Amino acid sequence: xxxxxxxxxxxxxxxxxxxxxxxxxxxxxxxxxxxxxxxxxxxxxxxxxxxxxxxxxxxxxxxxxxxxxxxxxxxxxxxxxxxxxxxxxxxxxxxxxxxxxxxxxxxxxxxxxxxx
Amino acid sequence: xxxxxxxxxxxxxxxxxxxxxxxxxxxxxxxxxxxxxxxxxxxxxxxxxxxxxxxxxxxxxxxxxxxxxxxxxxxxxxxxxxxxxxxxxxxxxxxxxxxxxxxxxxxxxxxxx
Numbered sequence: 001x002x003x004x005x006x007x008x009x010x011x012x013x014x015x016x017x018x019x020x021x022x023x024x025x026x027x028x029x030x031x032x033x034x035x036x037x038x039x040x041x042x043x044x045x046x047x048x049x050x051x052x053x054x055x056x057x058x059x060x061x062x063x064x065x066x067x068x069x070x071x072x073x074x075x076x077x078x079x080x081x082x083x084x085x086x087x088x089x090x091x092x093x094x095x096x097x098x099x100x101x102x103x104x105x106x107x108x109x110x111x112x113x114x115x116x
Numbered sequence: 117x118x119x120x121x122x123x124x125x126x127x128x129x130x131x132x133x134x135x136x137x138x139x140x141x142x143x144x145x146x147x148x149x150x151x152x153x154x155x156x157x158x159x160x161x162x163x164x165x166x167x168x169x170x171x172x173x174x175x176x177x178x179x180x181x182x183x184x185x186x187x188x189x190x191x192x193x194x195x196x197x198x199x200x201x202x203x204x205x206x207x208x209x210x211x212x213x214x215x216x217x218x219x220x221x222x223x224x225x226x227x228x229x
Contacts, residue, residue, distance in 0.1 A: 033217070042122075042205060042221035043160070056214060059117075090159060101167060102148030102209025105217065107159040 002027045006091050006108035013081055014116055021076045021111050023091030031096040032074040033058065033105075034066065036087040043090065049074055081115040088112050118143040118210050122220025129196050130228050137223045139206035140188040148209035149182060149189045154222075155202045163204075164191070196227045 004025045013019055025032065033048035035058075045058030049068040063085055065077040074093075078085060091108040121140045129135050139149075150165035166173045166180045166189065173180050177196075182189040193200055206220040 031215070035219075040125075040221060043207075043219040045216055045218070048216060050215060058216060059218075096209070096215070102150070102217065104150065104162045104165065105160075107161070109159055 002106070004091055004093055004106050004108040006089075006111050008111060009109060010112050012114045012116065015082055016080050019078050019081060019113075021078075021089060021091075021113070023074045023076065023108055024072050025074075025091075025093040025106070026072065027093060027095070027106065028071065029093035029095050029106075030071075032068070032091065032093045034064070034074070034076045035090045035092065036060065036085075037090060037110075038087050046076070046089075081113075083115050086113060086115050118146075118208075118212065118216075118218055120206060120208055120218050120220045122206050122223060124223060125221065126224045126226070128226045128228060131196060131198060133196055135191075135193045135196055135200070135225055135227075137191045137204055137206070137225075138188060139190070139220050140186075141208045141218075142187065143208065143210045143212050143218075144187065145212045146208040146210050149180070150207050150209075151178075151180060151191045152205045152207065152219075153202045154205065160205060193225075196225075198227050198229050201225055201227045 034046040035043040047066040049055045089111045092105040094103045094105045096103045147168040152160035153163045154160040177194045179192040203222045
């Protein structure tokens with residue numbers, strides 16, 4: 001079954017404690033991205049990756065890191081989480097490649113993060 | 117920077133009536149315009165999309181229209197049903213220096229039985 005998976009689904013943590021949210025897709029997609037969803041603000045892109053070892057900032061990258069060592073995985077790292085990073089996070093992938101038109105994004109189930 | 121404005125933020129319609137949601141974008145290089153539906157507690161899922169070389173696309177009760185000159189596109193849902201109640205997001209794919217999807221802020225649609 002074609003899918004995007006994320007772990008954990010729910011996480012409560014404290015300020016400053018490093019955490020990683022994993023994301024994996026089995027569709028051999030080139031493009032992967034991370035979004036955060038906050039009430040009234042829609043989905044805002046944090047980082048995206050056009051392919052392995054190619055990542056770039058989205059609209060709200062401050063406080064986040066990513067890596068793309070393998071095509072299927074795109075983890076989101078919060079080195080020192082703060083309360084303003086409390087949000088619902090979605091990973092997504094699409095077969096879009098550089099220089100081409102966009103395509104459907106497939107979203108993971110979401111990770112609800114609370115930072116106290 | 118590039119942005120997408122979406123209106124209205126909430127919309128209530130009677131079952132069987134039509135619903136229209138509108139989005140305006142700023143980047144003239146945008147060439148792909150998807151609409152996503154997000155039910156409560158679930159992930160966004162694509163319901164319809166349109167590319168810049170097409171003016172209108174229809175899929176059963178759902179249609180999308182695109183006006184490239186005015187830089188706006190709209191979602192039309194006819195004969196609404198209670199299961200259409202959800203949050204709808206428009207988005208654009210932009211290629212101006214970067215390759216990003218930009219989302220609107222969402223419309224909460226309530227279909228009243």
